Amino acid sequence: MFRKNNTAVRARTALEKISDYRPARTLESVKREYGFSDVIKLAGNENRLGCSPRAAEAVKNVSLLPYYPDTNCTKLREKLSSVYKTDEADFIFGNGSFELISLVAETFLEPGGESVIPVPSFGWYTNVTLQMDAVPVYVPLTNFRIDLDSIQKKITGKTKVIWICNPNNPTGTLLGQNELLNFLEAVRSDIIVVLDEAYIDFISEEYPDTVYLLKKFTNVILLRTFSKVYGLASFRIGFGITNPEIIRNMNKVRIPINVNTLAQEAALVSLDDAEFRKKVLENNREGLELYYTELEKLGLNYIRSNGNFILFDTGKDSTWIEAEFLKRRILIRPAAEFGLPTWVRISIGTREDNAEVIRVLEEIIK
Secondary structure, eight states: OOOOOOOSOOOOGGGGGOOOOOOOOOHHHHHHHHTOSOOEEOSSOOOTTOOOHHHHHHTTOGGGTTSOOOTTOHHHHHHHHHHHTSOGGGEEEESHHHHHHHHHHHHHOOTTOEEEEEESSOTHHHHHHHHTTOEEEEEEOBTTBOOHHHHHHHOOTTEEEEEEESSOTTTOOOOOHHHHHHHHHHSOTTSEEEEEOTTGGGOOSOOOOGGGGGGTOTTEEEEEESSSTTOOGGGOOEEEEOOHHHHHHHTTTSOSSOSOHHHHHHHHHHTTOHHHHHHHHHHHHHHHHHHHHHHHHHTOOEEOOSSSEEEEEOSSOHHHHHHHHHHTTEEOEEGGGGTOTTEEEEEOOOHHHHHHHHHHHHHHHO
16 A cells, blocks of 8 residues: 655754664574574673573563553562662662663753763664754764763763763773772863763672762762663663662653563562572673783783673774674674774673674684
């Protein structure tokens, strides 16, 4: 049936500046396009070890399905308050970090306001800034690390939000405690500083839990997720920790029922499964060490990572490298989109996944 594609309807002018967001390809889309029965997906920084068996059991409770979710996430709120030794009022929950980042922008960014964004970093910071008709102010990394001194120099009277992904995606580099403290003390108290800590569980260095910062700074928002170490990416559940006054305003734009019941149940029991968490972190450390060793043998530059992924330079066109891996049923992320045309980012998989990636890499490079 013929259908017109053109319409006289026009979206908000601010949206014209936004490019389509490019997420990692799904397993199903790759299987359908290439006719594969199985794919090793290492492009989205997901947990290849799955999720806690307790979480898998918890979501079988179908008796909960007819009822609307608890908009307050009460049980999870109580549990996290105990874990982080902070007040229950300090938490806000979202449909993954994506929604929480959007809520920050909707609450604090206005047309013409400035949003300071390190690059390369998580792409959604730019999208939400432009959605609000605000101005993204980009600050390049220095030696693959977020440069806080350069960020400080970019602050103006129009600065509303500063986004800091720590550890940073896609580089895996980390800002230390003293760096953060000195920076936060120098930033005006009316500027929101978002510390997006999606990968904080994987930090390999000595690093304090940043919740202590909230006792000193009332303009800091910490973002955490259950998508990575807990393996609940498909449930879309994350949380922020911050000043209750900030949360009160963010709740004005938050969809009242935004986190589904099964996600809340899975997250709650995942927090108690220390054995699964330990297994994931040990696998990640082992996988990174394998990459470090093998990449050095191949003479390829890489960045030591504090995430569940590694960024390295293949010396060849990364989109070609991506295609060669895909021929062998492995999905990776070319870093050309991050301004690194010969680099790739590969998520840490199982032992078997990692060994196969190294084998294929050697085959391609040689």
